[in-house]
Amino acid sequence: MSPRLTDWSIALTAAIAFTSGMVSLISGLPQDWFIFVLHGIVGFWLLLLLWGKLRRVWPRLIHPRRWDRRTVFGMLALLVVTLALGSGIWWVAGGELSLAGFNLLNWHIVLGFVLTAAIVVHMFARAKRLRKRDIVGRRRVVRMGVLLLGSVAIWPAQQLTEQALHLPGARQRFTGSREMGSYAGNVFPTSSWVADQPRPLDVQNWRLSLGGAVTTPRDFSYDELVAAGDVLEATLDCTGGFYSTQRWRGIRIGRLLDQTALHTDARYVSFISVTSYRWSLPLDEARGALLATHIGEEALSYEHGFPLRLVAPGRRGLEWVKWITHIEVRTEPDPEQVISIFSSSFTDAGRGN
Numbered sequence: 001m002s003p004r005l006t007d008w009s010i011a012l013t014a015a016i017a018f019t020s021g022m023v024s025l026i027s028g029l030p031q032d033w034f035i036f037v038l039h040g041i042v043g044f045w046l047l048l049l050l051w052g053k054l055r056r057v058w059p060r061l062i063h064p065r066r067w068d069r070r071t072v073f074g075m076l077a078l079l080v081v082t083l084a085l086g087s088g089i090w091w092v093a094g095g096e097l098s099l100a101g102f103n104l105l106n107w108h109i110v111l112g113f114v115l116t117a118a119i120v121v122h123m124f125a126r127a128k129r130l131r132k133r134d135i136v137g138r139r140r141v142v143r144m145g146v147l148l149l150g151s152v153a154i155w156p157a158q159q160l161t162e163q164a165l166h167l168p169g170a171r172q173r174f175t176g177s178r179e180m181g182s183y184a185g186n187v188f189p190t191s192s193w194v195a196d197q198p199r200p201l202d203v204q205n206w207r208l209s210l211g212g213a214v215t216t217p218r219d220f221s222y223d224e225l226v227a228a229g230d231v232l233e234a235t236l237d238c239t240g241g242f243y244s245t246q247r248w249r250g251i252r253i254g255r256l257l258d259q260t261a262l263h264t265d266a267r268y269v270s271f272i273s274v275t276s277y278r279w280s281l282p283l284d285e286a287r288g289a290l291l292a293t294h295i296g297e298e299a300l301s302y303e304h305g306f307p308l309r310l311v312a313p314g315r316r317g318l319e320w321v322k323w324i325t326h327i328e329v330r331t332e333p334d335p336e337q338v339i340s341i342f343s344s345s346f347t348d349a350g351r352g353n
Contacts, residue, residue: 001143002134006053009144011123013046018116021109024175028237029314033174037155040092045151047085052147054078077118084111091241092158092176094168105176105241175316177243185295188236188244190303191317195345196275197352198323203307208291210256212270212328213263222307225251225293232290238317248311249294253327254287262329270334271310272326277344279319280334281312289313291324 001009020039027035060066061075087108090097097104134140162170172178181188203222211217228251237243253269262283269286272278281289290311293300300306305322312319318341328334344350 001052001140001147003053003056004128004130005134005140005144006049006056007123007127008130010046010049010053011119011127013042013049014116014119017042017046018112021112025239026316026319028175028235028316030174036174036176040158041151041155043085043088044154045148046081048147048150050078050081077115077122080111080115080118084108084115087111089158092169092172093162094170094172103241105239109239173237173243175237175243177237177241180242180244182245183247183296185246185298186301186304188246189238189240189242190301191238191240192322196273196277196322196350197345198274198349199352200302201274201307201323201325206307206325208308208324209326210260210329211326213266213331214329215261215263218260220256222293225291225308228252228255230255230290232292232311232313234290234311234313236311236317236320240317246295248290248292249296250290250292250308250311252287253289253291256291256327257287257329263331265331266329268330268333270328270330270337271321271324272328273321273344274323274325275344275350276340276347277321277350278334278337278340279310279321280330280337281315283329285312 017039020035020042024032024035024039057074060071087097087104091104091108095104097107099107102110159170161167168178206222207219208221208225209217209219229249230252231247231249232252233245233247235243235245257269267283268280269283270278270280292305292309292311293307295304300309305320305324308324309322310320310324
């Protein structure tokens with residue numbers, strides 16, 4: 001492959017890897033498995049492309065006297081790529097490493113952001129337009145096809161190898177998450193998106209507010225919600241790399257909504273934390289979800305969202321809002337939820353004030 005075609009192929013592959021990685025963060029249903037397969041295959045495709053590029057520039061790398069500023073930046077980029085791909089492959093194989101409070105999967109995500117940003121900057125600064133001779137020709141098409149088919153073949157080979165060798169990765173969920181603390185109450189790991197750390201809420205003064213596109217807004221006490229006693233078995237699959245299946249107890253959101261009349265154009269339900277973190281579900285999906293006050297027979301711990309958290313089957317952990325204080329029925333999607341992911345930790349409540 002020509003240098004230009006190699007570089008543009010790397011940029012395209014990185015874009016697909018980044019996009020599929022972002023989509024995977026909110027993909028928790030079994031039918032979403034193909035997103036994770038695509039992400040893995042594209043990762044191996046990137047690895048093969050980089051091997052071809054490294055073979056071309058290797059003579060310059062091994063002679064320091066031929067280095068210039070571009071060489072240094074190139075070597076830094078190579079290091080980031082190696083760490084990003086290596087951390088992902090190691091995690092899938094069952095590897096364990098915690099550094100600065102981040103596990104391998106967390107580092108894979110962080111390095112993915114860094115790598116994508118670096119490639120974008122590089123392409124704007126130095127990208128050369130593809131020429132017809134860079135992409136036309138049977139030999140180039142065959143080589144490109146071999147690389148692509150090779151990456152498609154490596155992914156199942158890796159899966160079969162893990163199963164044959166009984167590696168820890170063979171026991172992971174399709175999302176890559178590992179089982180922890182199922183059916184054991186509050187003992188499974190806790191995590192908060194970014195750094196939300198509100199003060200514990202006093203249930204004597206706390207109220208759940210239901211408003212928005214409803215005829216009569218209402219408030220509910222903690223005891224009213226507990227008394228409903230609805231149970232839902234669901235799997236919390238956290239983007240931090242673990243999953244835990246529990247029997248959650250609280251009140252079905254459909255039962256809650258039935259206690260007031262909704263506007264005829266109501267379409268979504270937004271769940272808002274005391275920190276201003278928020279996420280919304282389509283109305284029909286929300287009706288089948290649960291507002292949990294307990295895990296099994298145990299009341300939710302503070303770290304798991306006491307007094308109230310959303311339990312949304314098939315959604316990833318970042319969508320299971322904790323420390324809920326307000327529910328807003330909406331007639332349209334909630335544009336603020338994406339912003340809240342990055343801003344909630346900077347609110348007074350998010351900082352614990």
